[in-house]
Amino acid sequence: MFPAPPARVSEAPPRPAEPTPPGKGQPKQRDAFFDNAKYLAIVLVAMGHAWEPLTDGSRAAEALYMTVYAFHMPAFILISGYFSRSFDMRPDRLQRLITGVAVPYVIFELAYTFFKRWADDDPTYDFSLLDPWYLTWFLAALFVWRLTTPIWKLVRWPVPLALAIAVLASVSPDIGDDLDLQRVLQFLPFFVIGLCMKAEHFQLMRRREVRLLSLPAFGCAVLVAYWAAPRMNSAWFYHRDSVQELAAPPWTGPVMTLALFGCSMLLVVCFLSWVPRRRMWFTVLGAGTLYGYLLHGFLAKGSRFWGWFDEYAWLHKPLGEIAVSLIAAAVVTVLCTPPVQRMFRWAMEPRMAWAFRKTPPRPQTSPTPYTSPTPYTSSRP
Template identity: 70%
Template sequence: MSHRDTTTVTQAGTVPPGSPLSQHRSTASARVEAGPVKQRDAFFDNAKYLTIVLVAAGHTWEPLRDGSRAAGALYMLVYAFHMPAFIIISGYFSRSFDASPERIKRLVTQLVVPYVVFETAYTLYTRWTDQSPDRPISLLDPLYLTWFLAALFIWRLTTPLWRTVRWPLPLALLVAALATLAPIGDDLALQRTLQFLPYFVLGLCLKPEHFRMVRRRRVRLLAIPVFAGGLAMAYWAVPRMTAGWFFHDDSAVELGAPGWYGPVMALALFGCSLLLVACFLAWIPGRRTWFTALGAGTLYGYLLHGFVAQGAKFWGWYGPAWVHRPLGEIIVTAVAVTVVTVLCTPPVRRVFRFVVEPGTEWAFRRTAATQPSGVRGEPRSAGGR
């Protein structure tokens, strides 16, 4: 058939079956029936990537704090808001969790299985790096980075409760304040889970317009003096305050303070962290950038970079004197940023997907939601979004 004949048939509204145009229309029709494809929000992917970069930088600065007050100040400032920001975003994307069978399956696949795998891997790795061959493998005592998986599992399970009560955030703040009064123990990082709880609950309460508010030009400009003041305050506090308050994994008594300090510090740090998180989010670009796609792989960067951070201490990378000078600190930070960036890339994610996002469909019964249908649904993306 000539080009002219094809044009005539198309204009007449009749397309020969099996032709490329017919196949195109069939595909387009299927897409219409399936509904619009859900697009990832570049703002949140950018925020997740930049947050995970700060996590890696913070772990890099930890061995540098003793000999450098500036490194200690940066460390304290970053720890005041980087995990709160990550947890708030996690809470925001947990709003739809309803404890349905399909959601529970995702919870097990995305959090429980990786927790078991990486808790075991980090324990075996630590036996080697710390020269402690007798260290037991305990799934009740999260090691290093795995505490976040255990905490997120608990937070998401309680999401229906926080979506039901009348004053969720004040109640969560009360729980966090009470958790600082006495040691709770290391089981499932419960102390840290309870003290970080308000940030997750706040994320559940937020709406898109709240994020638009902090991205206004006025807030962006105000963020500059706020961060400058925060850094100055951190520099002042380095010799006067333990950074342990920002880890949220100890009670006030364990940090050498009277018990009543705990609730006061919990509320004060929440306000301080919330202000810094707002300033941090104000400068997150909302457009697609070269690192936007890496935001989908932040869980990979988070879980894998710990092996490099732990190994750096074991291999003596912090031993040379030049590392503890300003130029050395900058180089070490650049290396950490590069490493965590590479770990978020698609090739690394393909290699480690079997442990970070394992396929566990074989372990569950099929429900109505998982029965095959005529139209393929949206593929699952990293991070449960």
């Protein structure tokens, strides 16, 4: 679902790139750490969507739901920002932004529209490019964030500026729903932090003391969420509404934005500190998280439209909640596999060479210092 990772994170300083001999190009080496992080995060996304219908009758489910929602999308967005560092307006990168983000957005917005009309028996539901439905908001946001990357590289204090924008958005009810701009602006600080991060920052997260401290931090987060479950509206974690729309006083906008930002960053660090660095059985699935993300939405919404959680009361029992979690993890795992990627690549990663003008090759110059690979969602080598 997210850009392909660069070479393995290392503490060693970057070395100049060696010229590749003609006809001996090699595929870019994927970093197991980031593929592992993306897979584990998409599993949490699927579990969170599966827990949502259970939260009304289970305080424990609501606590886990709030804890996961505090960090799973911030983690994805931070990683997306990290791999967008080299983005500029170069034609080939703009082309890949269109084919890897904009085109899947249009295709799945259309697919979700027809699915809602059929599954929810709502023939009047209209297709809209400006009003993302359900999961497509992230593609719209990623398209906007990535286009603004040169600006964040230019300004002197990008993170404080992004936080100020998020705070102002939280108290601006007139922003409207076009392209889900509330989410675009309120989640913006996580993308900008990713842009500002370096490889050594991920090395710091892997230190033993960070990993040990992350355990009580996660435990405290679950306990606080358990206490807050009956007292707090979980919609705060979606970042899609202003405080006025949440029926809260204006002063809560800055307070909640900054407080949730701090909690989310803490849990993101805790999560990443435990992500394995070596290749695991699920590492290969990290290249297909966009597939799992967009495709599991049909089942997640279909389960509500078809009343599965109302029809089967046992799903609301502890064993049922565990079963729902395991089923969600298994389904999204299957949707990330290479066979599914091959089946839906035409929609997720279309080449579309016919749609773009051929640009003249860039003149060969002396070797330039190493930069991170082009940020892109592709799983191709």
